[in-house]
Amino acid sequence: MIKKIFAAVTLIALMTVAVVQAMEKEEQPDNLPGLGVGLKAPDFELKNLEGKTVKLSDYAGKKVMLNFWATWCPPCKAEMPDMQKFYKEAGDDIVILAVNIDPQYDVAGFAKEMNISFPILLDEKDKVSTVYKILTIPTTYFIDEKGIIRHKYLSALPIEKMREYTEDM
Known part of the structure; x- marks a missing residue:
C-alpha cells in the first residue's frame, strides 16, 4: 500500500514539474518566413534617400x-x-526604418507622392533583405531597445498593430 501511495505522489510531483516548466517556457520562435522572434536583429548599413549612411546600431x-x-x-x-x-x-x-527593396524605381517620387517623412533606406544589393530572409513584402520587424526581435508581421500592417506591438516591447 505504501508503495502505491509513494508511486502516486511521485507521479503527481513529476506532472506538476512538467506543467510548471511548460508554463515558464519562453515563447518559441515562430514558423513564419524570415528571422524568428526572440533573435538578435542583425546590424546593417544602408543609404537613405539623401545618400547618408544609416546603421541599425545607430538606434x-x-x-x-x-x-x-x-x-x-x-x-x-x-x-x-x-x-x-x-x-x-x-x-x-519609436524609430521607423523603411527598407526599400526596389531602389531602381523612383523611390523618392513614391515617397513624395505618399507624403512620407519617415526614413527610407535603399537595399540596392539585396544584402539586408537577404540577411533578414525576406520572402514576402511587406514584412515588418519590431525590435526592442536591446536589439531583440519581439514581433514580426507579414502583410499590410494596420496602425492598431503598430501601436500594440510597440507597446508590448
Whole structure:
C-alpha cells in the first residue's frame, strides 16, 4: 500500500514539474518566413534617400519598427498612410526604418507622392533583405531597445498593430 501511495505522489510531483516548466517556457520562435522572434536583429548599413549612411546600431537603446517594402507592392502602398500617421504620433519614442527593396524605381517620387517623412533606406544589393530572409513584402520587424526581435508581421500592417506591438516591447 505504501508503495502505491509513494508511486502516486511521485507521479503527481513529476506532472506538476512538467506543467510548471511548460508554463515558464519562453515563447518559441515562430514558423513564419524570415528571422524568428526572440533573435538578435542583425546590424546593417544602408543609404537613405539623401545618400547618408544609416546603421541599425545607430538606434541602439530605442524601439525600432523595421519595414521591408517595394514601390510596386499594393499592400505596401496601402500601409504607408498608417505608417506615416504612426510616425507622427510616436515621435521620438519609436524609430521607423523603411527598407526599400526596389531602389531602381523612383523611390523618392513614391515617397513624395505618399507624403512620407519617415526614413527610407535603399537595399540596392539585396544584402539586408537577404540577411533578414525576406520572402514576402511587406514584412515588418519590431525590435526592442536591446536589439531583440519581439514581433514580426507579414502583410499590410494596420496602425492598431503598430501601436500594440510597440507597446508590448
